[in-house]
Amino acid sequence: MDHPPPIGASSDQAEWPVIEVSHVSTRFGTAVVHQDVSLTVVRGEVFAIAGGNGCGKSTLLREIIGLLTPTTGTIRLLGTDSRQLTHSNGSPLHRRFGVMFQHGALFSSMTLAENVAVPLREHTPLSAEAIRDIVALKIALVGLPPDSAIKFPSELSGGMRRRAALARAIVMDPELLFLDEPTAGLDPIIAAGFDDLVLNLKRLLGLTVVMVTHDLDSLWRIADRVAVLGEGQVLGLGTMEALARSDDPVIRSYFHGPRGRAAHLNHSGRGLHRD
């Protein structure tokens, strides 16, 4: 899975950890979600958090971006304790990452262009003309037609809404892009297109991507490294090839079920074609 190095990320920064999750445990009442989870995301990679339903993937993501606070342990995001995000609105850190929520979370009372413009309006002194240009560029970058800009979220299809949410997440040129289940509920062709789009944007804008997913196809296709969560812990962490060789029974059942095998075959087939 070699991708060309992103523009702008000079090589000395390549191994700089952008996210450090150390010894995080989370409990809701008596339910234990995470137990001593630790992982590191380095600059410029596509890092995926995988695992079955209810294994705490989305909770971990919400903790990293400061929407939830872990019970114990610390999370450092771009060198800052992510707990600070919870209590400080509009800190400069908020401009350095973008989040695409699972269902888009587009503001339904605004048009697509207004949705994408929200961070620019709130965080920059740019003029309306410049904001319009930047928004138009981002809408074009995610592959939406120009006339979709004046549409409301309720007038867009599911796939278009996902793209619009992505445009909003990248509008500030963030260093870090979080994707929560980016391909869930999309048909395989559109999902593959979305994966390519993410890879393309990552290359063009020098993004580090953290995504939560259980789409095996997209894990094979775009993830540089994958952390498999299960039973509240990190069961395995590494490239897909390494995880596929793992002996852990849970990981084996996850990757070697019928869908996992199909995704693997698909992927290696594609790889051969490329060679």
Add this chain to the structure above:
Amino acid sequence: MKRGQPMANQQQPAGVTWLEGRTLRCWGAWTMPDVAPVERALRGMVWPARSVLVFEASGIEAFDTGGAVVLYRALMEARRQGCEVSIEGLRSDYAQLMSLVSSNWAAMVAEVAPRSNGSERLKTAIGNHLVRMIRGLEFLGESATALVRLVAAPRRMRWRSCLNSLRLDGVNALPITGLLTFLIGVVIAYQGAEQLRKFGTNIFIVDLVGISLLREIAPLIAAILIAGRSGSAYAAQIGTMKVTEELDALQTFGLSPIELLVLPRVLALVVALPLLTAYADVLGVFGGMLIASNQLNVSFSAFLSRFEEAVALRHMLIGLGKAPFFAVIIALVGCYQGFQIRGGVDDVGRHTTISVVQSIFLVIIFDAICSILLNWWSL
């Protein structure tokens, strides 16, 4: 690119300077928050006509898509004014961002047709109104036929949901309805006391409070409260069920949402609102009675004996008789607005508001028609 130096705060903000009249030196951090002043300067720039310009860009220390858009916009503007422009010294990774902008430029400046013009908008507005009226009638008809079916087979009635609705919309509304009509009774008596004392006709406070409350005010206050409390809740509940596809699920089981959701609510309100009105009558008159004894020296016993002779039974019956009609209006409007919700979350809020405004409007219209007709028949 700005992410190249995560700790660098010592970058200069963006700027441009003319060198020897034909070279524009660009310097500083051309990133989204910092590029704003230079964007303003470039937009107001008058380019020397028909000349060969050079943008000298080696001084740009940080660059992102925002900076690229601003620089490209300036480039295109200068070219449009007949200049020949080239960019020199731009770092290669920054140049890639520029080519990203140039390759998407056509899509960015594409003229988007406005949604529609004036006359078209008027046409669709009229059309929408007609459609809405037809839908309203359709809903009324469906409800009526569902009611007829229910009367034919009363065992299909959802008593449990009806009783639940009765508790939520009737019993739970008792404190607020009681308090409000009590206070209204107090207010009317106070205002009347002032005038009546002047003429020494203190005892007529009974007529004033009794007739106005029983006949008009108590039913109206109860109806308006219930419209705000329950009508809005109906719209929001049914609307949310629509958004979450629960209504579609019901229909796939062959269940009629109208029979399941609308009729129990209508029936519950038809029972609850007259009862609430009677309760409001009692508390309102009690409020008036307190003030009468306090301000006008009309004792409770004098008040009640005068009440018997002055306030005819028909006043109370007219007041109570209007309540079920108010109930039908409120419940049907609330449910209907719930079914009209199409899009997402803000639609729920909009239709909830509409349901309250419309039901209060219709209740008052109905009340006014009643007044005119009853006056006609001299009741």
